[in-house]
Amino acid sequence: MAKKKWKKHSILPGFGLSLGFTTLYVSLLVLLPLAMIFVNTASMSWADFRATVTEPRVVASYQLSFGAAFAAACINVIFGVLIAWVLVRYSFPGKRVIDGLVDLPFALPTAVAGIALTTLYAETGWIGQFLSFKVAFTPIGITIALTFIGLPFVVRMVQPVLQNFDQEMEEASAILGANRFQTFIKVIVPEILPAALTGFALAFARALGEYGSVVFIAGNMPMKTEITPLLIMTKLEQYDYAGATAIAAVMLVISFFLLLFINGLQWWTNRKFAHS
Template sequence: MEKTLTIKWKQHSILPGFGISLGFTMMYLGFIILLPLSMIFINTMAMDWGDFWHTVTEPRVMASYKLSFGAALAAGLINAVFGLLIAWVLVRYEFPGKRFIDGLVDLPFALPTAVAGIALTSLYATNGWVGQYLTILGIKVAFTPLGIVVALTFIGLPFVVRMVQPVLQNLEKEVEEAAASLGANRLQTFMKVILPEIIPALMTGFALAFARALGEYGSVVFISGNMPMSTEITPLLIMTKLEQYDYAGATAIAAVMLIVSFLLLLVINLLQWWANKRHIRD
């Protein structure tokens, strides 16, 4: 008696069209993301290793790396703290003008970055509305690294607020009341009950704000002053090399930024995965 061997080529699912949708998804990601990114490395390969290393390790370039990553990290941490505070106030309290303030959070999304840069520079310059009073205190914002952090904080705030806000809205108040009834004070309730729930969203918002800040150009170019070795960010340096038709040098610096950014975001995602896993286990 012969047995027929049947091969199951396709596993049917409840929702059809998986193959076609996956194909379109991969094609879209390939054309929109992978292909442009691959061109960075292809153009960089036109340089030999010595020229590449000399280009990406010049003192001026190294100073721009330090400023760009440091300012982006500082702005991301500031947004993580104050973004959580703003999300908490918008979710937990009712007050006049709440809808207006909630709408203001999205303003950096809609405002052109160049307009934001001009507005911040006018505001924090030594003769600006805020800058003139900070100058009296010996604090200079415009045309300093501090001004860059201010600009990056401005454009990155909505990411944290909009990531944390829905999580806070979905938290059941009964859980907090149960913790309070068991003797937990406010700090213990926040640290043991609320914070573990919002940490994944908070880290996602921080990662998005950090990534956005790394590539920001329009709002920073005005308030930074663009002084080499002092307030010159890496995106501006890339633009300068492009204007000089040094495409290989520009893509070499961009490749370093891309690799380091990918590694940092990978670490952040691993930390987020670890926090999720620990929360589920607890």
């Protein structure tokens, strides 16, 4: 009976084979490489590990990497939702061009993006020369670079939700007496919030590991504009593999718990608005 019941509730044919292949694929491409980080780190003593990951220069890089990634993800949520709204709700000349340009950070080599941003925002650059404050080789420049590479994640997550949104709900809200702001907050935001949170998580995760576009505009000054991925690369170049994996392990653990929190928040949001 149990066997028949299991077959009855199986949605896809060959579920056992598919599950086995999925587990093997994820293990080989994700779990095993990540596990090697902790295996290499285990070769260090606890005292050496603690000294490596709590060095002031390393701690400063943590603060910069996580702070800049979080700031860039927040900026991308605001402007990503705005861009998605414009692309879905309005028709104007050049709309397809702008829609295609959104994906440009995906296709553009990160090193090219870093060089282009540095050229623009340097003190003698096309934009930097008109600014009263310094952008290139500062945390501001790093945040701009991370914002650039993370924008498509938010736009492409929110855009399909807006396209499938039933505008009759907006009309019903207006008929019931709600103004545009109330309609946006009470009707539209609950629909796009889960997608926006997903885009935030993807942009944040992408920014944490970014190297190519940041290393040029950062200036790489220790304790000031040095990001954690650069420190890891520096230790690898010095053949300090244990030290590199120790820093990478800390980044991995912190990133995992932050993304777990964001995913939990997204699950809570979905559940809350689904029952409201």
